Structure formats: structure tokens, C-alpha cells
Amino acid sequence: MQDLNTLLLVTHVHMRLGPNGLQIDDQTAAGLRQWCRHFDRVSFYGILTQGPSTSAWVDTNEGILGQKLRLFGLPQGYGPAAMLRALPAVRRQFRSAIPQHSHLCFTLGTVLGDWPFVAALEAIRQKRRYSAWIDRVEPPIIRSRAAGSPLKRLAAELWLPPAQGLIRHALRQSAVALLQGGDTFEYYARSAPDPHCTYDIHTHADEQIDAASLAAKQARILSGAPLEIIYPGRATAMKGPFEWLETLQALHRADVPFRATWIGDGPDLPALLDKAKQLGLGGMVTFPGFEGRRNVLLDRLKAADLLLFCHKTPESARCLIEALVCGCPIVGYDSAYPRGLVAQHGGGRFTPQGDPKALAQAVLSLHRDRAALSALVGAAAQSGRLYTEDAVYAHRAELMQRA
Structure with missing residues (x-):
């Protein structure tokens, strides 16, 4: 019955x-x-x-x-x-x-x-x-x-x-x-x-970035402070971690000041650490490992200027939505999923798949146009309000x- x-x-x-x-x-x-x-x-x-x-x-x-x-x-x-x-x-x-x-x-x-x-x-x-x-x-x-x-x-x-x-x-x-x-x-x-x-x-309305934190982030961006770049996820081939590092290397060569953090564990993490040192990025990129405390992860996203991603396969990564909820623009390889997330209000920049140089150029343009980056942060927060x-x-x- x-x-x-x-x-x-x-x-x-x-x-x-x-x-x-x-x-x-x-x-x-x-x-x-x-x-x-x-x-x-x-x-x-x-x-x-x-x-x-x-x-x-x-x-x-x-x-x-x-x-x-x-x-x-x-x-x-x-x-x-x-x-x-x-x-x-x-x-x-x-x-x-x-x-x-x-x-x-x-x-x-x-x-x-x-x-x-x-x-x-x-x-x-x-x-x-x-x-x-x-x-x-x-x-x-x-x-x-x-x-x-x-x-x-x-x-x-x-x-x-x-x-x-x-x-x-x-x-x-x-x-x-x-x-x-x-x-x-x-x-x-x-x-x-x-x-x-x-x-x-699994984010709630009370976890969205508040107006004061959003304004403080935008003011820091407009001040010309080093870019705060983040990615939360497993270090596996499908996430494109080595292309993520290639993108950061291109930014470093272009004299873009930044601090980058990859939060997560995974089978490629040891090789990723070695590669960062080989590329001379040891002082600019940190790998704190797995973070199981949700509030800590959301706070890190709220403090970041952009989430940089190099996803190699079509997946519906939850971290992109969490970034928008936290007023953190999503900047990475183009596909229908991230495009759809920001279709209504904006908050993302996307470049062709498998091209770290093009992705670095997109970040470089945002670094040079801090007003555009500040506006992108505001648009990301607006898009994030759609997802509870x-x-x-x-x-x-x-x-x-x-x-």
C-alpha cells in the first residue's frame, strides 16, 4: 500500500x-x-x-x-x-x-x-x-x-x-x-x-555575504591590494590543478601581485606542491589541505577576490555556487554550468577550455581594471542570492x- x-x-x-x-x-x-x-x-x-x-x-x-x-x-x-x-x-x-x-x-x-x-x-x-x-x-x-x-x-x-x-x-x-x-x-x-x-x-540566506563585508572587499580591491585567489576542491586531474598553477605562473610573469590558496586534499596534491616550488610560486601559493569546517570555508570565500577554476570535465561543482553566495566571482574555463549560474545577474568571467594563457589574460584584465573587478564582486553576490x-x-x- x-x-x-x-x-x-x-x-x-x-x-x-x-x-x-x-x-x-x-x-x-x-x-x-x-x-x-x-x-x-x-x-x-x-x-x-x-x-x-x-x-x-x-x-x-x-x-x-x-x-x-x-x-x-x-x-x-x-x-x-x-x-x-x-x-x-x-x-x-x-x-x-x-x-x-x-x-x-x-x-x-x-x-x-x-x-x-x-x-x-x-x-x-x-x-x-x-x-x-x-x-x-x-x-x-x-x-x-x-x-x-x-x-x-x-x-x-x-x-x-x-x-x-x-x-x-x-x-x-x-x-x-x-x-x-x-x-x-x-x-x-x-x-x-x-x-x-x-x-x-546547502547554503542558507544567513550565510550570504553581508553588505558591510561586501563593501569592505570592494574597497580593498579598489585600493589596488594584491589579488586574493582561491580554489576549494580535491586535487585531482579532472579539476585541472596543474593548469591552475600554469595560470598563476603567467600572472606572476606579468607582475600581477596575488596570494593564491588551494583548499583540499587529493591524489595530485604532493605533485602539485612540488610543481608550485618548481615554478617559483612557493611564496605566493599555499595548500592548507582538507577543510571540513564549513564556516571556515565560507569565510575564506568571502575574503577572496575571485575563485579561479580549470575544470577539465563538465561537472556541476558546488563550490562555484558557494563562491557566488559569498560574493566571490567565478573565473575559469567556459561551459554551460558556470555560464548558467551567472546568466541572470553576472559575476563570472569565462575563457576557452584548456587555455591557461587566456585565463591568465582574463585575470590580468580584472587586475588592471579594479572598478570592473569590484563590479563583478557585486554581481556575484547578487547571483548568489538566487541559490539557497x-x-x-x-x-x-x-x-x-x-x-
Whole structure:
């Protein structure tokens, strides 16, 4: 029997077993609190994981989560053998759960080890409406990860066409598609009967930069002080960390005074530190590592003059929205996602993909025209007011309730 307004949400999110039951990371918990506000009951399926993690884990047995949320941990299935072993039991779970919920939402990924895709197939078999949620464009990310291995590249090229065909099949059968950011929307919208561009953010109205802090930042910029440049994210190939350094090197050669900070850990961080020293940027660039304190990260963004990014793949990076909320312009490689974020009020400058020299030239022009940079800061803050957790989750909940 279906309850009046219940949600079955099947995802790739990791969860773990804690002392009080299953735990999820703090940002997923924030999202689930929102879903619990919009639905009478939420059943959330994720991937049960073990081992060390930098996530801030949260119990779910108290408050609104304890009242309305049920968590279910699925086995890891990222490999043909692992998926085939677990598939019969997982399908039985979905076969039983789907009729018990009035609304269904599945976060589609890459098919292999993709339990949301399996849930979508079961919903199709039961002739149920569902919403399909896609966070990012997977093929370029998979190709980027396989770039260093000819065998992995070959496997990716053999696997991606049929896998993407199956994902598009699930999209075509959906009632509503929630496509995160402009890049994802551009890539998948043609395959969905009712596509919508959505966003995922966990900032609140009281976290937006205040008028006094905004004015102080603009005054400092107009004074000609060294540029404060920031990037918060993992040091991985898809983030373009070495092109980020190339851009800074070009600025240094052009005698632009700046201080730059990359906040985050990741597999490329040691090599990034070495490269910064080789380029003579050791005194101008700092790498403080992972920062788990949200208030500290937002304060750093509020203090920065611009977020410099060199994303190599089409992704809907949350840090770009957080920067706008903090009155920090986003300056980096062009794609539909950042363009869409600032389409209404401005607050960004974008240059062609893979061209650090062009990106450095854009920053140089802002350095030379401090009035333009000050105006860009104001526009960024105005764009940031569009993005609050309450607003974006209300929008997505309304879309889910159509299915």
C-alpha cells in the first residue's frame, strides 16, 4: 500500500554503520532533512562502505530524520562479478519497496554497479512513473580517469556507448528528469520527456555575504591590494590543478601581485606542491589541505577576490555556487554550468577550455581594471542570492512530486 506522499530515493551515496545505526555524511543529511520536510516518509538507499573517509558522518536516529527517514545500505557492485552476485537480492528489495511509495527518484550513473539504474528498470517493469536525477556527465570523467592507461582507455571506449544508451533509455522512460547544472542539462535533455535544470546547494540566506563585508572587499580591491585567489576542491586531474598553477605562473610573469590558496586534499596534491616550488610560486601559493569546517570555508570565500577554476570535465561543482553566495566571482574555463549560474545577474568571467594563457589574460584584465573587478564582486553576490538550500530543494521536491 502506498502512503499519501512518500519518497523512495535510490542513490550512489556512501553510508556506514555507526554506533547508533547507519550514518551518512553531513551534506547528505542536510538534503534528507529537506526531503523530510516535503514528504511524509522517505526511504533512502545508498552504498554501504567501510574504511577511512574524510566525510563528516552524521547519525540519523534523532529529530526529523529519526521520525521520517529510513536508511537502507546496498552492497558495493562496482565490477561485473560483484554486481551479478548482489543483483538478485537487490532486485528483490526494489520489487518490494517500489509499490510502497507514491513517488520514486533514481540518481542514474554508469549502469555498472548502478543500483539506481536497476531500480529504474524495476519501476519500468511495474509500469510506475519515476523521476530520474543525474548529477554530472559521466563519459568525459571516465575518459579522464582512464587517460594514463591504454587498456583502460580501450575498455572505456567499448563500455561507454552501450552504457550511455541504457542510461538514455531510463531517461526516456522517466516522467521527470532532474539534470544538475547546465552541462548535464545540455548533454541529456534531448533524451528526457520532461527535463529540468536543477541545482544542489546547502547554503542558507544567513550565510550570504553581508553588505558591510561586501563593501569592505570592494574597497580593498579598489585600493589596488594584491589579488586574493582561491580554489576549494580535491586535487585531482579532472579539476585541472596543474593548469591552475600554469595560470598563476603567467600572472606572476606579468607582475600581477596575488596570494593564491588551494583548499583540499587529493591524489595530485604532493605533485602539485612540488610543481608550485618548481615554478617559483612557493611564496605566493599555499595548500592548507582538507577543510571540513564549513564556516571556515565560507569565510575564506568571502575574503577572496575571485575563485579561479580549470575544470577539465563538465561537472556541476558546488563550490562555484558557494563562491557566488559569498560574493566571490567565478573565473575559469567556459561551459554551460558556470555560464548558467551567472546568466541572470553576472559575476563570472569565462575563457576557452584548456587555455591557461587566456585565463591568465582574463585575470590580468580584472587586475588592471579594479572598478570592473569590484563590479563583478557585486554581481556575484547578487547571483548568489538566487541559490539557497530551501529554494533549490523546494524546486526539486515539486518536480519529484510530479512523478
